[in-house]
Amino acid sequence: MTDTAFARSAERLSNLLGDRLATGESILALHARGASHHAGPAPEGVAFPETAEEVAEILKICVQTGCAVTPFGVGSSLEGHVVPLQRGLSLDMSRMDKILAIHPDDLDAVVQPGVTREQLNADLRDQGLMFAVDPGANATLGGMAATRASGTNAVRYGTMRETVLALQVALADGRLIRTGGRARKSSAGYDLTRLFVGSEGTLGVITEVTVRLYGRPMAVSAATVAFESVEGAAQATIAAIQYGLGVARIELLDQLQIRAANAYSDLGLPEKPHLFVEFHGTEAGVAEQAEMFGEIAADCGGGNFAWATREEDRNKLWKARHDGYWAAKALRPGAEGFVTDACVPISALAECIAATRADIDASGLIAPIVGHVGDGNFHLSILIDPNAPEELEKAKALASKINTRALEFGGTVTGEHGVGAGKRAYMQAEHGDAWAVMGDIKRTLDPNGILNPGKVVPDNR
Amino acid sequence: MTDTAFARSAERLSNLLGDRLATGESILALHARGASHHAGPAPEGVAFPETAEEVAEILKICVQTGCAVTPFGVGSSLEGHVVPLQRGLSLDMSRMDKILAIHPDDLDAVVQPGVTREQLNADLRDQGLMFAVDPGANATLGGMAATRASGTNAVRYGTMRETVLALQVALADGRLIRTGGRARKSSAGYDLTRLFVGSEGTLGVITEVTVRLYGRPMAVSAATVAFESVEGAAQATIAAIQYGLGVARIELLDQLQIRAANAYSDLGLPEKPHLFVEFHGTEAGVAEQAEMFGEIAADCGGGNFAWATREEDRNKLWKARHDGYWAAKALRPGAEGFVTDACVPISALAECIAATRADIDASGLIAPIVGHVGDGNFHLSILIDPNAPEELEKAKALASKINTRALEFGGTVTGEHGVGAGKRAYMQAEHGDAWAVMGDIKRTLDPNGILNPGKVVPDNR
Numbered sequence: 001m002t003d004t005a006f007a008r009s010a011e012r013l014s015n016l017l018g019d020r021l022a023t024g025e026s027i028l029a030l031h032a033r034g035a036s037h038h039a040g041p042a043p044e045g046v047a048f049p050e051t052a053e054e055v056a057e058i059l060k061i062c063v064q065t066g067c068a069v070t071p072f073g074v075g076s077s078l079e080g081h082v083v084p085l086q087r088g089l090s091l092d093m094s095r096m097d098k099i100l101a102i103h104p105d106d107l108d109a110v111v112q113p114g115v116t117r118e119q120l121n122a123d124l125r126d127q128g129l130m131f132a133v134d135p136g137a138n139a140t141l142g143g144m145a146a147t148r149a150s151g152t153n154a155v156r157y158g159t160m161r162e163t164v165l166a167l168q169v170a171l172a173d174g175r176l177i178r179t180g181g182r183a184r185k186s187s188a189g190y191d192l193t194r195l196f197v198g199s200e201g202t203l204g205v206i207t208e209v210t211v212r213l214y215g216r217p218m219a220v221s222a223a224t225v226a227f228e229s230v231e232g233a234a235q236a237t238i239a240a241i242q243y244g245l246g247v248a249r250i251e252l253l254d255q256l257q258i259r260a261a262n263a264y265s266d267l268g269l270p271e272k273p274h275l276f277v278e279f280h281g282t283e284a285g286v287a288e289q290a291e292m293f294g295e296i297a298a299d300c301g302g303g304n305f306a307w308a309t310r311e312e313d314r315n316k317l318w319k320a321r322h323d324g325y326w327a328a329k330a331l332r333p334g335a336e337g338f339v340t341d342a343c344v345p346i347s348a349l350a351e352c353i354a355a356t357r358a359d360i361d362a363s364g365l366i367a368p369i370v371g372h373v374g375d376g377n378f379h380l381s382i383l384i385d386p387n388a389p390e391e392l393e394k395a396k397a398l399a400s401k402i403n404t405r406a407l408e409f410g411g412t413v414t415g416e417h418g419v420g421a422g423k424r425a426y427m428q429a430e431h432g433d434a435w436a437v438m439g440d441i442k443r444t445l446d447p448n449g450i451l452n453p454g455k456v457v458p459d460n461r
Numbered sequence: 462m463t464d465t466a467f468a469r470s471a472e473r474l475s476n477l478l479g480d481r482l483a484t485g486e487s488i489l490a491l492h493a494r495g496a497s498h499h500a501g502p503a504p505e506g507v508a509f510p511e512t513a514e515e516v517a518e519i520l521k522i523c524v525q526t527g528c529a530v531t532p533f534g535v536g537s538s539l540e541g542h543v544v545p546l547q548r549g550l551s552l553d554m555s556r557m558d559k560i561l562a563i564h565p566d567d568l569d570a571v572v573q574p575g576v577t578r579e580q581l582n583a584d585l586r587d588q589g590l591m592f593a594v595d596p597g598a599n600a601t602l603g604g605m606a607a608t609r610a611s612g613t614n615a616v617r618y619g620t621m622r623e624t625v626l627a628l629q630v631a632l633a634d635g636r637l638i639r640t641g642g643r644a645r646k647s648s649a650g651y652d653l654t655r656l657f658v659g660s661e662g663t664l665g666v667i668t669e670v671t672v673r674l675y676g677r678p679m680a681v682s683a684a685t686v687a688f689e690s691v692e693g694a695a696q697a698t699i700a701a702i703q704y705g706l707g708v709a710r711i712e713l714l715d716q717l718q719i720r721a722a723n724a725y726s727d728l729g730l731p732e733k734p735h736l737f738v739e740f741h742g743t744e745a746g747v748a749e750q751a752e753m754f755g756e757i758a759a760d761c762g763g764g765n766f767a768w769a770t771r772e773e774d775r776n777k778l779w780k781a782r783h784d785g786y787w788a789a790k791a792l793r794p795g796a797e798g799f800v801t802d803a804c805v806p807i808s809a810l811a812e813c814i815a816a817t818r819a820d821i822d823a824s825g826l827i828a829p830i831v832g833h834v835g836d837g838n839f840h841l842s843i844l845i846d847p848n849a850p851e852e853l854e855k856a857k858a859l860a861s862k863i864n865t866r867a868l869e870f871g872g873t874v875t876g877e878h879g880v881g882a883g884k885r886a887y888m889q890a891e892h893g894d895a896w897a898v899m900g901d902i903k904r905t906l907d908p909n910g911i912l913n914p915g916k917v918v919p920d921n922r
Contacts, residue, residue, distance in 0.1 A: 105703060105808035148648040159646050161655075162623060177895040183804040184836045185620050186873035187609040187659055188891055189880055189917055190899045194622075194655035198648055215705035242566060244676035285746045343644040347566035375645045412647035419650055430649055434638040437906070438651045444905040445898070456650055 005067035006044035006088050012061045013047060013089070020048040020095075031072055031082070031090035035137065035325075037336040037384065037392070038080025038422055043070065043090035050095050052168055052176055052207035059205065060174035062089060062450050066461075070452050071201040073143030074116065076135070078339045079420030081147060081200050085454035091205060093142050099123055100208070107213045108165055108182055113142020113206045129213045132157035135416070136322045142206045147418035148198030152321060155241075155374030156248040156280065157214060159416065164197050168208035172446040182210060195441070200418055201452040203445045217248070217280035221290050222314045225297045226272040226304035230254050230357060230369065233273045234350035236300035237373040240277075241346050243296065245289055249278040250374040251321055254357070257328065257368035264327030265320035270304055275373075276321055278314070321370075328368045328381040335366075335383035338392070340399040340422075342406035343377040343415025352409060353378060356402055363398045365391070377415035404429075419456045427456070466528035467505035467549050473522045474508060474550070481509040481556075492533055492543070492551035496598065496786075498797040498845065498853070499541025499883055504531065504551035511556050513629055513637055513668035520666065521635035523550060523911050527922075531913050532662040534604030535577065537596070539800045540881030542608060542661050546915035552666060554603050560584055561669070568674045569626055569643055574603020574667045590674045593618035596877070597783045603667045608879035609659030613782060616702075616835030617709040617741065618675060620877065625658050629669035633907040643671060656902070661879055662913040664906045678709070678741035682751050683775045686758045687733040687765035691715050691818060691830065694734045695811035697761035698834040701738075702807050704757065706750055710739040711835040712782055715818070718789065718829035725788030726781035731765055736834075737782055739775070782831075789829050789842040796827075796844035799853070801860040801883075803867035804838040804876025813870060814839060817863050824859045826852070838876035865890075880917045888917070 013021045022028075023045050032042040049055045062069050068088030075082055084090050096112035099120060103109070104127050111120060118138045120131045133144060134151035143149070145167065150159035157163070166180030179192035196204055227233040233252050240247055253261060254273050261267050275297070279289040294305065308314045320327070329337050344352050353369065360367045360380070371378030382398060384391040403413040403426055413426040427435045439458040442449075449461030474482045483489075484506045493503040510516045523530050529549030536543055545551050557573035560581060564570070565588050572581060579599045581592045594605060595612035604610070606628065611620035618624070627641035630653075640653035657665055688694040694713050701708055714722060715734045722728050736758070740750040755766065769775045781788070790798050805813050814830065821828045821841070832839030843859060845852040864874040864887055874887040888896045900919040903910075910922030 103806070103808065105699070106806040107703070108806070148652070150646055154646060161646070161652065171898070175894050177898060178893060179895050181871055181873055182806045183872040183876060184807070185611055185615060185622070185804055185838065185876050187875045187877050187879040188873045188884065189659070189888055189896070190902060191609070191622065191655045191659055192895055192898060194652045198650070198652050215703075238566070242568070242676075282746070282749050284749055285743070288743050288745055343646055345564065345567040345569070345643045346645070347564065377646065410642055411644040412642055412649045414648045415644060415646050416648050418648040423649065427650055430642075432639060433636050434640055434653055435650070437632070437638060437653060440905050441651060441902060444901050
């Protein structure tokens with residue numbers, strides 16, 4: 001064994017974890033990357049902690065040896081967050097999968113970080129409650145908190161920023177701290193909860209998450225609407241948001257993504273850009289919203305309204321939306337997905353999406369556009385041949401245009417996927433001197449730079 | 462002039478600001494305290510900057526001399542935030558009162574920090590928009606951001622935590638940074654916006670605020686409901702929240718506060734604990750909510766329903782609620798208000814309020830209870846004789862009981878007033894080791910400890 005920091009940690013880690021420290025090639029390979037094209041070296045070891053205290057002990061060992069630690073949930077990340085750039089230890093949180101408490105009276109739940117969103121929702125269903133944040137993947141709540149994830153419901157229920165009430169975090173030096181509490185609001189000091197939400201494992205390892213829940217809506221109504229152009233769909237979205245319609249979901253799928261979804265999820269929709277919308281509320285409220293939206297959409301050239309009134313039809317619709325990435329990949333079998341997302345003020349959405357479509361066409365690449373457009377957030381899944389380096393370069397150039405334009409319109413280079421390794425090059429442009437401040441905070445909380453090095457902030461080792 | 466850090470800064474400050482550096486006794490006295498009993502020394506000088514760049518220059522001067530800088534809005538703070546504990550410079554932001562941009566299409570506004578909430582709302586009214594956060598005072602948006610303020614609308618529209626999209630901040634070393642942007646969500650790096658929101662001027666001085674706006678609701682309905690006991694009112698609140706009724710406001714006033722409001726604001730309500738409620742939405746939606754709430758309240762012993770259907774009646778009602786602190790003070794002319802607020806998970810609200818009532822009765826003090834009870838947040842205004850030190854001691858002991866109990870129930874010692882000087886003694890109990898982490902962040906961003914020293918975090922000079 002080469003004399004690496006991991007090698008110097010291995011005996012103590014092994015004493016702590018027994019066979020829950022894995023070094024077999026196949027397990028290492030499984031922890032080398034997430035769900036996108038971002039690749040890197042495999043870790044030297046994978047730890048499977050079962051308690052917060054074990055996570056803290058692991059960090060105490062690694063901070064002494066200087067061994068890099070990269071947290072890993074289910075590996076659904078799209079910007080290379082879980083790629084262990086400096087090798088070292090991958091910290092697989094999947095065994096910390098216990099739902100610790102559900103407080104139906106307070107509409108919150110306390111979970112270990114390895115609990116997935118579908119697992120929590122399955123547990124909540126009988127109590128008439130739901131956890132609302134829904135990225136495409138069945139991600140872990142720890143990973144979702146770490147990347148400030150969102151999804152189709154964010155326009156109504158918020159992202160992980162609004163959803164996480166409190167955290168327990170293991171710091172680089174092995175201290176376990178609690179941030180926030182179960183009260184709905186607090187003015188008691190710095191908002192460490194929201195500092196750790198979105199810090200992508202670079203400031204600490206999340207060992208417990210307390211999240212807001214919502215009652216399941218009394219009435220739900222969903223529809224698909226076809227448009228002649230993505231601009232028309234974007235205009236309808238802008239109008240609905242400006243009108244304060246209170247949509248629960250409003251999702252754009254462009255013509256190519258509809259073709260993909262028809263093939264992958266058997267949707268049978270006309271091959272045109274679509275909005276998928278959903279309304280939550282009382283019977284009367286939902287009917288009123290649906291009627292108003294129908295008028296707005298028709299004004300923007302929308303047609304082919306199809307209402308999904310039965311729960312099974314709605315589930316099929318939203319499963320198809322959540323499977324959008326896999327549907328897109330199936331457009332070109334064997335392709336890698338080079339995914340990028342951006343988010344702009346809603347007034348800029350139609351122009352940004354139209355320009356994006358033109359950029360894609362000019363590039364010659366295959367790249368459907370989808371988006372949580374009620375938030376001004378849209379995504380490209382660029383399908384590239386993993387054996388054609390020139391396609392990767394073209395994809396990078398295309399993504400760069402999209403992200404640079406988002407900044408020009410006062411937006412952000414990532415609405416929900418996070419920075420990871422993939423978006424770090426944009427951080428200086430997006431944040432200016434504030435990026436250095438993020439680096440200062442990183443150095444303060446992780447002076448040895450062992451936590452997910454090479455991500456989010458300037459290097460500190 | 463004594464050789465203080467301020468004295469060593471005065472010439473350069475004067476060169477920069479001219480007569481906008483004030484040292485007259487009356488102006489100094491006006492900047493010695495906020496709206497509560499918390500008192501301290503007067504500052505040695507008061508600066509009235511007009512631009513972000515001037516604020517940055519002031520900080521560059523003060524960091525060199527080590528002169529303490531304490532930001533000041535309108536002085537409506539209740540926990541001594543604006544008291545210049547180490548004297549030095551009070552930074553009066555009132556001249557930075559320009560509304561820089563309103564983006565109706567994106568539902569946001571960009572303002573200088575000295576803009577007050579009523580000023581912004583007056584400007585928005587013609588466009589059918591509103592800024593929703595409403596503490597009792599007509600506070601500045603900079604101050605509200607700095608203290609993570611909220612108010613009666615928070616149960617529906619959120620606090621300053623959810624409302625601030627972006628900030629410009631002058632750091633202790635004079636760098637001006639921008640945090641966040643105008644996109645509705647972002648996963649691009651650490652959430653510095655929310656780190657500065659609630660940092661009470663200890664990490665930087667807010668020089669620009671971008672806030673979310675909302676469309677004014679199409680229909681509004683408000684009501685007052687009387688209860689035989691505060692517990693009944695709290696139970697009705699809990700049921701309404703758990704039922705997901707979507708109230709826009711739900712405010713508790715206990716019997717004593719109703720007496721005060723009747724006298725101060727001519728409300729003519731029966732002298733019993735009351736809930737003031739309001740619903741926002743469409744005509745049909747509001748009617749539906751009001752009916753459901755009526756049933757819930759009646760089940761909890763509510764009666765004497767009075768609907769305020771005319772806008773002028775609603776305005777009178779909410780003005781009376783916002784004037785609650787002054788109404789309380791008028792119960793005992795000449796008294797100081799010793800104010801405390803706490804916030805608990807909603808399931809604990811009825812028990813906490815009942816225990817608080819018993820504590821007040823046992824103390825012999827006069828202290829009405831009011832609360833933004835939909836968030837689990839409640840306040841005491843303890844009326845003390847400023848010339849009777851034993852009353853101050855009794856008030857401190859009473860407040861300590863309330864705050865300690867809030868922590869026992871998983872809550873926080875301040876839901877919205879902030880830490881300032883008044884709540885710092887509770888921070889270790891509330892946050893444990895996380896309080897030291899806050900101190901580490903303070904030291905990183907303000908190594909010389911010039912920014913509002915003695916507040917929020919452990920001392921660093």
